[in-house]
Amino acid sequence: MTSPTLxxxxxxxxxxxxxxxxxxxxxxxxxxxxxxxxxxxxLLVSLVMADDEEVHALNKQWRAKDKPTNVLSFPMLxxxxxxxxxxxxxxxxxxxxxxxxxxxxxxxxxxxxxxxEAHAAHLIVHGLLHLAGYDHETGEADATEMxxxxxxxxxxMGLPAPxxxx
Numbered sequence: 001m002t003s004p005t006l007x008x009x010x011x012x013x014x015x016x017x018x019x020x021x022x023x024x025x026x027x028x029x030x031x032x033x034x035x036x037x038x039x040x041x042x043l044l045v046s047l048v049m050a051d052d053e054e055v056h057a058l059n060k061q062w063r064a065k066d067k068p069t070n071v072l073s074f075p076m077l078x079x080x081x082x083x084x085x086x087x088x089x090x091x092x093x094x095x096x097x098x099x100x101x102x103x104x105x106x107x108x109x110x111x112x113x114x115x116x117e118a119h120a121a122h123l124i125v126h127g128l129l130h131l132a133g134y135d136h137e138t139g140e141a142d143a144t145e146m147x148x149x150x151x152x153x154x155x156x157m158g159l160p161a162p163x164x165x166x
Contacts, residue, residue: 003032004043013051013102027121030153031128037086038132048099055101071123072099079133098127122162125153
């Protein structure tokens with residue numbers, strides 16, 4: 001199975017006891033299994049595992065929201081371009097950037113009673129789907145579709161459904 005290539009930049013605030021590169025690769029593979037347009041190693045994604053301050057600044061600058069959020073997605077291709085890139089066999093194309101906020105991710109994981117790694121995997125899947133053109137904010141049907149894909153991807157990793165009640 002193939003998946004997008006994730007290039008990681010990890011802030012020291014993220015615990016070094018976790019192999020984030022391996023987790024990101026497994027997560028990308030699971031995302032590619034449920035969203036075939038992502039199942040291509042020639043698609044590149046920059047994954048920045050940042051602190052809350054960096055995500056706060058980016059969220060304020062690009063989304064006019066003056067607070068950190070769990071994950072930001074900055075697609076470089078339209079949905080149509082993603083589908084065309086997925087069908088191509090030539091040189092890699094940049095799918096986009098994902099930025100995860102350590103503090104927000106850690107707090108949300110604690111609130112859900114799950115390991116930070118499991119929540120980070122969910123946020124990576126969520127972000128990859130956004131980069132592929134899925135958007136849960138465009139309507140109930142789109143949200144349902146995106147949540148179902150996230151749930152399937154996480155199940156492939158042996159992780160619980162992210163939207164199930166705890």
